[in-house]
Amino acid sequence: MLMLQAQASTLLVVDFQARLTPAIEGAGEAIANARRLVRGAEILDVPTLYTEQYPKGLGHMVPELAPPAGALVEKTSFDSTRAPGFLDRLPETHALVVTGCEAHICVLQTVLGLIEAGRKVFVVADAVGSRKAQSKRFALQRMARAGATLVTTEMVLFEWVRDATHPRFKEISALVK
Numbered sequence: 516m517l518m519l520q521a522q523a524s525t526l527l528v529v530d531f532q533a534r535l536t537p538a539i540e541g542a543g544e545a546i547a548n549a550r551r552l553v554r555g556a557e558i559l560d561v562p563t564l565y566t567e568q569y570p571k572g573l574g575h576m577v578p579e580l581a582p583p584a585g586a587l588v589e590k591t592s593f594d595s596t597r598a599p600g601f602l603d604r605l606p607e608t609h610a611l612v613v614t615g616c617e618a619h620i621c622v623l624q625t626v627l628g629l630i631e632a633g634r635k636v637f638v639v640a641d642a643v644g645s646r647k648a649q650s651k652r653f654a655l656q657r658m659a660r661a662g663a664t665l666v667t668t669e670m671v672l673f674e675w676v677r678d679a680t681h682p683r684f685k686e687i688s689a690l691v692k
Contacts, residue, residue, distance in 0.1 A: 519612065519637060519666075521675040525605055526556045526563040528582070529595065529615025529622050534574040539616050539644040540651070548642035548668040549614040550579050551690045555672045558686050561612075564588065564604055566595045568621055593621045596628030610635045612671055613663075614642035619654035626658045636663040639671060 528549060536542045556563045565582035567575060567589050576582055590598035605611060611634055615622045622643050629636050638658050645651040659665050669691050676687050 519610055519671060519674040520677075521559040521561050523609055524561050524612055524675065525609040526552055526561055527595075527605075527611050527613045527615070527625070528553065528563060528565045528576075528580055529613060529625055530566055530568045530573075531577050531580050531614075531616060532567055532570065532573045532575060533577050534572075535568075535616060536577055536644075538646050540646060540648055542616070542644055545614075545616065545642050545644040546577060546579055548639065551668050552612065552614055552639065552642060552671060553580060554690055555675060555687055558683050559675050561675065562606070562609075566590055566598070566601075566615075566621075566625075568593070592624075594624035594628040595621070596625060596632055602632060605634070610637055612637045612639060612666075614639045616644040617650070618643040618645040619650040620645075623654045623658060626663050627661055630662045637666050637671065638663045639668055640665045641667045 565587045569591050570589055588598050588601050592598055595601050611629055613626055626636050626638055640655055655665060672687050676684050
């Protein structure tokens with residue numbers, strides 16, 4: 516699959532947690548873009564799954580990205596695929612669109628785990644963050660070398676609708692204005 520399709524995608528929101536995000540370089544932009552993706556997924560009925568890394572210590576998801584009931588996996592493993600039942604919650608044929616932090620720890624290990632499990636992964640480069648720009652840069656390079664496709668928020672949203680005649684195009688377009 517070279518191009519994303521809304522009906523064959525799942526959005527994965529990794530560890531945008533309240534106690535962690537203040538230390539993330541460019542967190543505001545990453546969270547805003549993740550919110551655009553979440554809203555686009557809601558508009559287009561794209562399933563979304565959220566993870567929280569050790570919420571007892573790192574707190575819960577930032578309020579802008581608060582997951583709906585039943586859409587959250589709590590974990591202690593940096594690689595979400597190692598959390599009990601995680602892979603079972605992802606439709607087998609779906610491309611996985613990944614946003615989150617930290618890019619060089621939980622996002623990286625989750626993406627590598629997904630690729631190892633044979634999944635097609637799209638990492639949203641402008642919707643991931645790390646404490647240091649260098650860590651994010653190297654993480655994105657490593658994920659791409661491992662087989663992930665790097666995309667941007669707008670690329671995802673407009674591939675999901677594909678055409679200006681799509682019945683929800685105006686709603687999606689409004690997310691990026």
